[in-house]
Structure formats: C-alpha cells, structure tokens
Amino acid sequence: MHFSLTHTHTLFLLHLTQASRSIKEECEGILAEAMPALNAAISALATIKTADIRLVQSFKNPPAAVKLVMEAVCVLLDAKPTMVADPNIPGVCVCVCVCVCACA
Numbered sequence: 503m504h505f506s507l508t509h510t511h512t513l514f515l516l517h518l519t520q521a522s523r524s525i526k527e528e529c530e531g532i533l534a535e536a537m538p539a540l541n542a543a544i545s546a547l548a549t550i551k552t553a554d555i556r557l558v559q560s561f562k563n564p565p566a567a568v569k570l571v572m573e574a575v576c577v578l579l580d581a582k583p584t585m586v587a588d589p590n591i592p593g594v595c596v597c598v599c600v601c602v603c604a605c606a
Contacts, residue, residue: 563589 507515558568576583588594 558564558572561568564572575581585595
C-alpha cells in the first residue's frame with residue numbers, strides 16, 4: 503500500500519520537526535546548566551568519610567542545614583519519619599526522619 507503526503511501533511515510534519523528540535527535545544531540548555539552542579543555534588547560525595555557520618559549521628563540538635571540535608575537523604579532512601587520530643591521546646595513533638603546508613 504502506498505501513501506502520499508498532502509501539502510498540509512508535509513507542513514504539519516515540518517512544524518512538528520521544528521517544534522521537536524526547539525524542545526530538544528531547550529532541554530539541552532537546561533541540562534548544560536545543571537551538569538556542573540551535579541558534577542560538583544558527585545565530587546563532594548567522594549570526600550565524605552565514615553567519621554563525618556558518625557559526627558552527624560552524634561548531634562543532639564543538628565543545625566538546620568544538616569537537618570534539611572538529612573531529610574532529603576531520608577526521602578531518597580524512602581525512610582519513614584518518626585515523632586520525637588523537640589529538644590528546644592519542652593512538651594512539643596516534631597517529625598524527624600531517622601535513617602540507618604551502612605557506611606564503609
């Protein structure tokens with residue numbers, strides 16, 4: 503069976519091709535912006551030592567930045583949050599994520 507494209511079909515396919523290229527270029531631009539941050543993060547991960555993890559685990563009340571990073575790690579590891587007493591406000595509980603990490 504042989505199909506022939508009409509002028510309208512040809513114009514439509516040309517439009518789709520141009521739109522696809524435009525989307526591809528936009529995505530490549532966004533990726534190019536993100537790659538340096540990803541590479542820096544990967545390099546930083548390579549410098550973490552077991553002692554660093556133990557230090558974070560020893561904090562009774564870690565700084566806000568440490569809490570935020572650990573919450574992100576728990577989300578990545580799909581660790582479930584637990585309610586614990588807030589060390590700063592007696593009688594108040596806060597939701598925290600307790601991750602158990604196997605460190606070499």
